Amino acid sequence: MNSTTQSAPPGQRTSGGAATSVADDAPQDGRRPADRMKRRARVSTPARQSFRSRLRRDKQMLLMMVPGVAFLLLFFYIPILGNVIAFQDYQPFLGIGDSLFVGWQNFVDLFANPDFLHAFWNTLYLAAWQLIFLFPVPLVLALIVDSLISPRIRKVFQSIAYLPHFLSWVLVIALFQQMLGGAGFINNTLRDVGLDPIPFMTNPETFPVLVVVQMIWKDAGWAMIIFLAALASIDASLYEAAAADGAGRWRRMWHVTLPGLRSIIVLLLILRIGDILSVGFEQYILQRDAVGAGAAEVLDTFTYYTGVVGGGWSSGAAAGLAKGIVSALLIYGANKLAHRFGEEGIFARKVG
C-alpha cells in the first residue's frame, strides 16, 4: 500500500503543528468510534498513523468506493483475466475451467489466417486515412472560428457544429443513407436531371473517403472545442508584439499560434494513436453489409464475427487480445516519444 506516502493537500498544512499531539493520541482512543478527538486528528493529520486507525478513519470513504470498485472488477478486471481463453480451445459447455490449454496455437493460426491478416491491414489502412485527413480538420475549423470577429456568428456556428457529436452512429448512418444512399436525396436529384446515380454508400473503393467524411461530419465540430480553448489561452500580447515587428497573418500563425497549440496537438495525437486500432467499430459494423467485408472488415468486426457470430470464441479472443496489447503499446510508445520531444504527454501528469 504505497498510499501511506501521500502528503496532505496544501489546505491542511496550516493547522498541522498544533494538532500533532492529537494525531499521536489517535490510535489509543480510537476504540470509541464517535470520538471527536479522532475526527480532529483526521483533519490535520500527517501520514503517521497505523493502518487500523486509517481504516477506521476512512471507513465511510472506503464504503463509497465499493460500487465503483465492484464495477471495475466485474466489467473490467475479471474480463481481462477471461482473456486466458485466447490460450485455450474454449468450449462453452466445458467453461474456462475445463477447456484445454493450447498455448500460442490460436495466435499461430490467426496469423496464418488470410481473413485476419486482411482485417489487420485494412485496419491500418483506414487508420492512416483517418490520421491524415481527419486530424487536421478540427484544427482548421478552430482557427477559422477563432478568427471570427462577431460573437453571434461564432455562437451560431458552434451550436450547429457540436450537435452531431451527440447523435448515435446508427442515426448518423441513417441520415447519410437518406442523403447519399442509392435511393437517397442526392441520387434522386441526379436521376431527376437525367444523370446516373453515384454509389456513395456501397462502393468499396471509396469506402475510406466515406468513413472519413462521416467522422468529420460527426465529430470534427466537437473536437474543435479543445483547440478553441487552447487558442483562447494564447497570450494576445504575443500576437500584438509579432504584428508590431511586422509579422503578417501567416507568420503569426506559424510563430505564435502553432507553438501555442503544440502540446495540445501532441496530446491529441497520442490519444489518436492509442485508438488507432479501434478505428470506429459501430461505423463499420453498420456498413459492413452495404460495402462488403472486403472493405469494411477491421479487427473489431473480425473479432465480433469470428467469436460471437461464428462461435470461434478462442480465435476471437486471441484477435481481441492482440489488438488490445498492440494498442496499449502504441499509447505507451507515443507517450515516450512525446517525452523525448519535451512534451508532457498523458501519463506524465500527476494522478493525485
Place this chain on the structure above:
Amino acid sequence: MAITLSPGRLPLGRKPKELTYNPQRPVWKERPSPLYQTIKALILVLFSVSIILPILLVVSTSLADKEQLARAGGFVLWPERPTLEAYQTIFSGPMVLTSLGVSAFVTIVGTVLALFVTITMAYATSRPVLFGRPVILAVLFTLLFAPGLIPSFLMIKELGLLDSLWSLILPGIFGAFNFVVMRSFFMNIPQELIESARIDGASDWTILCRIVMPLSKAVIAVVGLFYAVGFWNSFFNALLYINDHSKWPIQLLLRNFVVQGSGAADGLGISSVPPGQAIQMAVVVVALVPILMVYPFLQKHFTKGVLTGAVKG
C-alpha cells in the same frame, strides 16, 4: 476556461482612428482580404448546411403527406401540408412504443445508477484516503487497455444477463472520463468548507450529500447528461446481448429497419398506409428528438465539463 471573445483583446481607451469599421477587431489584426473572407464563409456555411440539411430533410419527409411525397419522388425539404399520419402509423403497432420504453428505462435507470457510482467513487478519491491511489490508478488503467469483446460477452453470459435489460445498463454505469471530470471538480471545492463541517461532527456521507453535491450541481448535470446520451445512443450492447425483439432499444430498431433497409412496415408489425419513406423517417425522428431536446441544456454546460477533464486529467 470560458472561450474568451475577441473584444477582450482590445485595450479600452486606446482606439485608433482607422478602427472605426469594427471596434471589436484587435488593433494589430489586419482586415482580411475579400478572398480570405469568402473562403472562410464558404467553409463555415458548407459545414453548417451539411449538418442541418439531412436533419431538416428527415423531419420534413416524416411530416409530408402522400401526394407531396409522390410528386417529389421520396424526399421533401418542406412539408406543404404537414401531417402526423406516419407517426400515428408507427405508434399504432407495438414495436416502436416498446423499444422507446426500453430505451427510456435503460436511460433513466442507467443514468441514476451511473451518477451514484461516479459521484461516490469521485468523492471517495478526491482526498488522500486509504487505498485512494491504487483505486485511481485502477480507473486510469481502463483508459489504456480494454478487456476485449469476447471476454466481456462471456462475463455478461456468466452473470446470466443475456437477454436482460441489465446487460444494457450495468456495463455502462461507470466511465473513466466522467470520473476524472467529476473528481477534478470535487477537488476544487474549498477544503475549508469540508474541514469545518467535519469539525462540527459531520460524517463523510453527510458532507457529500449536504455540502459537496449542492456545490456541484452544474458538473453533476453535465456528467448526467453525458451518461444519458450515451445510454440512449448505445446500440452495440443491444446487438450483442439482446435477441428478444420485445427488448430492443430504439437504436437497434432503427438499425434493423432503416439502416439495413428491410421493409419498415413489415418489421414494425403494422399495415402500411403512408409511404414507407415517411415511416422510416418517422422512426429516425423518434430516435433523434430526445437528443435535440436535451441539446440546449448540454450545450449550456458541456464546454466547462469537457475542459475540466481535458485540462486537469
